Amino acid sequence: MNNKKVTSAKKGMVSSLKTLSAMVMLSTAATTASADILIGEAGGTQLSMFGILDVGILYQDKVSTDGDEKLGMETSGLRQTVIGFKGLRPLDNGWNAFFNLEAHFDLDTGMFHGTGDATTDADDSSGRLLFRRQANLGLSGDWGTVIMGRQYGPALLAHLGTEPRIFKEQFSNLYAWAYSQLFTTFNSSASEAGRNANNDVGIFFKNAVQYRNTVGGLDFGILYSFGGQEGSQKDGDVIALGAAYTTGALTLSGSYQNMKDQQTSEDVVESWAVGAGYKIGDVTLKANFMNTENNDSLGNEVLDLDALGLGVDYQWSAKNTATVAYYINEDKAPAEEAETKSLVISNEYTMGPSTVLYTALAYVDSDDNMSAVSQYATSIVATPAPVGEKTTLINVGINFAF
Template sequence: MGKILNKSLCTFMVFGAAAAAGTAQAQSSVTIYGVVDAGIVAVNKQKTSSGGTGSVFALSSGGVSPSIFGFKGSEDLGGGLKANFDLEGHFFSNSGAGNQWGGLFGRQANVGLSNSYGTVTLGKQYSPAVLAFAATDPRGLKETFSGLISWALTQNPLNAGTAIAPANSNAVIDVFVANAISLSTKIADVNLSGSYSLGEVAGNNSANSVIALGATYTGPVTLSAAYQSDRGQPAGLIGGSGIQTRKYSVGAAYSIGDATLTANYLNNKNSDPASGSSLAQYRVYGAGLNYRTSPSNTATLAYYYSTNKIGVSDTSRTWILSDDYALSKRTTLYALVSGVNAGNGYTSGAAFGVANDNAFLASAGKTTTAVQLGIKHSF
């Protein structure tokens, strides 16, 4: 522990010394990047305006990846020190609509410094916890029909038929954290990262704050651990009386030739910040097999089991069979078939649905199936 602390102190000392010396004479670069992902999805047993259920056939945005655009860059400040920035926005490829997750750059808007010891970043960014969780999710946290749905929707589940106000304005679907200060470093084969989002509530500095921690080990096996805590906002504020959310996960992945086995566990607990009473506690178990049938093709079989015993009893069992075929390094065709057997609760933990649109989700008390075909192009 002493070595780690000394290393972190050295990092901040180097950052401070370089800034004071004003040694900014070196090369800088800016990269424009993005993804356009669109597909056709057919899902049965979806709610209709008349209150029943029916099938829906739609063009959806983001089957494998979200459709995004961004600008990122760095400047070499000398002595191994770099300045970095990242601006990233989100849009729907099916309609062209944008400004999701908080505006033009609703995914990322940050600046920071890095050297061989690590990186310090200020601004809106990906939660270190969700990045660690992604390392061992059976579907790699793809944008549809994956652990991403469970991670996001358990942040603010329905309880006793009543929608609960957003828990925390800094934690956007528990994937992006705003007003955040983060530190990341690598020690041997272990990546460690953590962030703290300032609550910015007068008189109560802990309210509306977010703590996110992530750790991954990459060696003969891949191991991951994640923790995130969203503090609720006091009554009287916009979004006040929102729930407090705590989630943690652990997982592992192991490769044998062209096959990779994955397993992870997510525990998400929601409580009332005023009384401290539990509102829901989702436990989601995931397992999967990824198999490279050729250098350009990967097939995936994944299974998720979700349960909640507090408030509204809720269970779901989701299976996904998918195939990704790379036409090139930047263009991928994908196909998917999925089914979910949902209990009579609100199925917030089900890994079934289209994350971009927050639509075509599991229907309580139904066995729902989906078929999806699409294309993803990166630039």
Template sequence: MKLKHSLIALAALAAVSAANAQSNVTLYGRVDLGYQFNNKVNAAGDSLSELKNGGIAPSIWGLRGTEDLGSGLSAFFNLESHFYGDTGQLEGAGRLFRRQANLGVKGAFGSVALGRQYSPALLAHLGTDPRGFKEQFSMLYPYALNQTTAPDTLNDLGIFLANAVSYTNSFGPVNVGAAYAFGEQAGKFSAGRTASIGGSYTGPVTVSASYQQIKNVAGTGDTKQWGLGGAVPLGPVKAKILYLRTKSDAGVLAGAETNVGVWGVGVDYVWGANTSTVAYYQGKDKETSGALTDKTKTLVLSNDYALSKRTTLYAQLAYADYDAGSTARTSIIAGPVVAGEKQTVFGLGIKHDF
């Protein structure tokens, strides 16, 4: 009996070892916290000091895994959660895997994924936005806040696509991705439906392009967004430029038709363990004019210091000039927009990846 038990234990151990040899699961994540000061958060001129989560990147944790299926094929999955490092709370209505929950297969043909995942339109411009879509002071907010206000479970402001099928592949220096997200609204087949495509060329220079269309969940109108960007390396310096145009039909956002164009230009300078950035962004809604013109101009200065491959100290400063009709749709600053005023936001923090 003792020998029998030993043989069973050895067989179980061999099975576990074989499974581990064929599959790989990784726990990963990031915590980003720091101090942030905003000199003006309302018309009364009040300021705000806070312990800020996600100064340059969101605090996340996740699981990802792959399994070798043979013949050059592999299966993969991604589960990714978003949380507030300062309070420990989940971000996004308490949903555990708000960012990613997908499964797919990849091989020489490319990669096919099913489930909640990043929009290909967003990923295309990571190398051309002057601040790389950082969590603060980048094109991330105009990109998101100008897309349809469909429920978070559907398209999450165009950043993450739920109920989606995607295809991605690389052809030498050219990377392409396309996705289709089912709206899954009873009685309204098109409501919340999203089509997204993005691509980039990375050679002596970088060029990026994207297009995304989201059907309004109310069944009236939609949002169309396209973007074009470029980056040119010059030794320790890299110059970047990105333009996004978003048009929303009446009734989709604040009730009125919008036509927002936002462009940004900037320069990264690498010296030692430091990366210093100077960037300028300007956004305007062409459907507004006169005293109600929605236009914002913002200058950003920042420096990232790599303490190690995983840990970064950062300092950043944004100065925004708001027109009388400015809204969050033309601003790159997360937080209250004080129309007709000038606003300065300073941040100092640390980011650690694991």
């Protein structure tokens, strides 16, 4: 995969992570959407809306190997900017019917954000999907919840309590997760990367049905995305599993995802992750490890990523939480293994209900033998730091949720 293709695809997924809709998401304080705003009720059906607005300033001392620096406005530093709508209707049998519609846009430009969906030369769908994050309908009851349509996969959701920075939109392993599972979205031939059109950066899946439930301290989800190809049920399908178990101060998480090529049924992405978090008073310790393997449509290895994140949260006052996180991300596929090490120091100040002022500093040390695939897959930054450089980035912004 060449640099041009990776850069083009990156534009369509740079904001690949958002907080998850309230029904399937763990609470992350004021950085997530707060309680939904009821906008109408008719015939027993409740309609509500929610949203996150996030914008800031990003400084980077080196944006290329020439050493050029850059200062600019950056949308979505803590969380993505989204607006969403929900509907809830009680049914006669004690169940509920519901829908979720969630759009993602960039606050610096006002434009809809692109996607990581598969593209072809004839139909470039990487542009502006209206409901990129969610467009689904479901049923829920004492037995659990079933969701059908475009939706968040259960794997990433499982690790919100154990990823050192809760998969923040900047400076977290959100990007190692997303970029390492993005490469199935390119148009492919037998000599190029495999393809799975149902995968959007390993986070969003279309043509999908998911079952979710919480039993005791165990919250879990199982998702299947239909390949939809003639002659084979396996061509292009996706299986995703995720679970988080919380007991007292301890949280454990685990996940697995498998995506098959839509022509050959080869495993083009196989990813698994485990994590743990432990709270001691005002301090929370976190560790999360992920392995992702990418193959082309013939089964040849493209990427073998190990991504480790370690972090400490410290709520040092009623309104301030500081985080120190360290990431070691390594692509083992090249003959000479390629590694990026990153240190992040941040603070979040809660100015009022669901309003956060944040500042974060990242120091990124990237090996000089990086291929384009390795550079993106090992990154904790939306636009990866230049290879062979030690780069400092500072992001200051405001997050407003409703």
